Amino acid sequence: MISLQRVTKVYRNGTTALDDVSMEVEKGEFVFIVGASGSGKSTMIRLLLKEDEATKGDIYVAGKNVAKLTAWKVPHLRRNIGTVFQDFKLLQDKTVFENVAFALEVIGKTKNVIDQRVPEILDLVGLGDKLNNYPDELSGGEQQRVSLARACVNRPLVLLADEPTGNLDPSTSVDIMRLLDKVNRIGTTIVMATHDQAIVDAMRRRVIELEKGKVVRDQARGVYS
Amino acid sequence: MAKLDYFFRETTSGLRRNGLVAFAAISTTFIALLLFGLALLISRQVNIMIDRTTGNVEVAIYLSDPVNDQNVASLRETLMALPIVATVDYENKQEAYERFQDLFANSRELVDNVDPEALPASLRVKLSEPERFQEVAAVLGCEPGRGGYVCAAPGVETLVDQREFLDRLFAVTRVFRVGVLLVAIVMLVSAAVLIANTVRMGLFARRKEIGIMKLVGATNWRIRIPFLIEGLFESLIGAVAAILVLFALKVAFINPLNDSVQFVPWIVNRDVLAIVPWLLFAGVLVAIVAGLVGMRRFLDV
Ligand SMILES: Nc1ncnc2c1ncn2[C@@H]1O[C@H](COP(=O)(O)OP(=O)(O)O)[C@@H](O)[C@H]1O
Ligand SMILES: [Mg+2]
Numbered sequence: 195m196i197s198l199q200r201v202t203k204v205y206r207n208g209t210t211a212l213d214d215v216s217m218e219v220e221k222g223e224f225v226f227i228v229g230a231s232g233s234g235k236s237t238m239i240r241l242l243l244k245e246d247e248a249t250k251g252d253i254y255v256a257g258k259n260v261a262k263l264t265a266w267k268v269p270h271l272r273r274n275i276g277t278v279f280q281d282f283k284l285l286q287d288k289t290v291f292e293n294v295a296f297a298l299e300v301i302g303k304t305k306n307v308i309d310q311r312v313p314e315i316l317d318l319v320g321l322g323d324k325l326n327n328y329p330d331e332l333s334g335g336e337q338q339r340v341s342l343a344r345a346c347v348n349r350p351l352v353l354l355a356d357e358p359t360g361n362l363d364p365s366t367s368v369d370i371m372r373l374l375d376k377v378n379r380i381g382t383t384i385v386m387a388t389h390d391q392a393i394v395d396a397m398r399r400r401v402i403e404l405e406k407g408k409v410v411r412d413q414a415r416g417v418y419s
Numbered sequence: 420m421a422k423l424d425y426f427f428r429e430t431t432s433g434l435r436r437n438g439l440v441a442f443a444a445i446s447t448t449f450i451a452l453l454l455f456g457l458a459l460l461i462s463r464q465v466n467i468m469i470d471r472t473t474g475n476v477e478v479a480i481y482l483s484d485p486v487n488d489q490n491v492a493s494l495r496e497t498l499m500a501l502p503i504v505a506t507v508d509y510e511n512k513q514e515a516y517e518r519f520q521d522l523f524a525n526s527r528e529l530v531d532n533v534d535p536e537a538l539p540a541s542l543r544v545k546l547s548e549p550e551r552f553q554e555v556a557a558v559l560g561c562e563p564g565r566g567g568y569v570c571a572a573p574g575v576e577t578l579v580d581q582r583e584f585l586d587r588l589f590a591v592t593r594v595f596r597v598g599v600l601l602v603a604i605v606m607l608v609s610a611a612v613l614i615a616n617t618v619r620m621g622l623f624a625r626r627k628e629i630g631i632m633k634l635v636g637a638t639n640w641r642i643r644i645p646f647l648i649e650g651l652f653e654s655l656i657g658a659v660a661a662i663l664v665l666f667a668l669k670v671a672f673i674n675p676l677n678d679s680v681q682f683v684p685w686i687v688n689r690d691v692l693a694i695v696p697w698l699l700f701a702g703v704l705v706a707i708v709a710g711l712v713g714m715r716r717f718l719d720v
Binding site: 243 | 627630631632633634635636637639640641
């Protein structure tokens with residue numbers, strides 16, 4: 195489902211964020227990318243989304259060679275990938291419903307489909323009663339659940355999460371992890387970058403550890419360190 | 420609280436900044452299209468004047484007093500012998516006076532003060548090829564002089580080529596028209612630059628939202644179109660204002676002329692209406708070109 199082959203990323207200012215990284219993620223896996231701040235976790239997520247280009251090496255996501263993707267096909271890659279970030283990335287001038295609906299609108303789903311699927315997925319994340327609220331009327335945990343609903347409403351093959359619990363308190367984080375686990379169990383491949391030790395240790399999933407841009411550990415059913 | 424305050428400040432300052440540029444874009448488009456419309460209307464005015472007059476353009480041969488019938492007959496013969504002469508008509512003093520009355524129907528004092536006997540009789544010559552007027556002048560032995568041409572042929576006082584006078588008038592209006600058109604083009608380009616800037620600033624102010632839209636897989640076009648519409652909107656407001664002002668100018672300046680200077684054909688409301696599509700088209704074109712230029716490279720993935 196995801197494959198990195200000898201990927202190196204050197205930023206324009208000379209920083210080497212990823213250094214000859216290779217890894218394979220199978221369909222339906224749940225993988226934690228762990229490592230200290232600055233070890234290259236976010237860079238890896240950005241490369242998978244083609245928000246940035248690898249300096250060297252090949253990247254495959256959902257069968258597509260990301261490096262060879264032309265600019266106008268990038269939106270189609272992203273429609274197969276759900277994303278969740280530390281800062282939620284919600285549109286402040288849209289309601290909860292509209293934020294989630296937006297992900298379906300951009301892929302041309304009809305109003306019928308939207309009106310059916312959006313409340314369904316918002317129910318699933320426990321926000322069935324907040325459809326018409328605006329993001330700034332929600333707690334951090336609720337905003338992250340909206341973001342997760344938006345990421346999943348389109349039933350993506352892959353879900354990429356970059357520190358999704360970074361702005362949340364421990365009990366809210368556990369709620370989010372339960373949801374992610376649920377999403378993974380219906381077959382979605384999940385790659386989650388985090389430095390939240392408690393969560394990694396509790397979940398007991400595959401752990402890939404980065405250190406200064408290199409993979410230093412790849413362990414099935416691992417712990418943080 | 421600090422966060423709310425920050426959002427409020429970011430939004431309002433962004434709006435003010437963009438609002439000012441939007442206003443500049445609207446007013447520049449307005450001025451550009453106003454000038455463009457003026458150039459079109461002037462050109463229309465010149466055209467209807469040419470249309471009306473070319474049919475009637477004549478060479479007038481004013482006869483010296485008293486009129487000698489024999490001279491008139493021989494002049495007529497000489498003229499008809501020329502292949503370029505279409506018709507020769509004799510206009511006596513009474514007819515000249517009537518024409519004069521027609522022409523200055525609105526200036527009664529002028530007409531009242533002119534003695535019918537003071538107006539000369541003339542031969543009105545129509546040419547099949549007006550530009551070959553010199554052949555007429557040659558056959559009558561005329562030289563350029565005071566009040567037209569002074570001629571050697573007996574019984575001829577002066578000779579006037581009306582076309583020459585009209586040509587001079589049209590040359591002046593043509594230069595004027597080209598000048599207005601050039602200014603209009605410069606203004607249209609400035610309007611395009613300003614619209615491109617509002618689009619660019621709009622994109623900059625909403626770069627966070629745009630990032631999110633791209634993240635969920637929105638194509639560049641889906642993101643671009645609202646900004647194109649914003650530019651289109653600005654430009655169309657300018658265009659509509661220009662059209663209204665053109666109508667107002669027509670009513671304010673041409674309508675009074677219509678009453679006082681009747682011997683010249685003036686543009687009518689329909690002529691103004693006819694340029695409306697051109698102004699709208701120019702406005703839309705400017706906005707689209709400006710929008711595309713403004714967002715170039717901004718949305719590259
Ligand atoms: N846009 C950028 N330009 C230059 N250097 C960057 C950029 N983004 C990240 N880096 C650097 O690359 C390294 C990896 O960063 P990042 O991938 O954000 O790490 P992590 O997410 O693990 O904290 C860091 O040294 C960081 O300073
Ligand atoms: Mg990071």
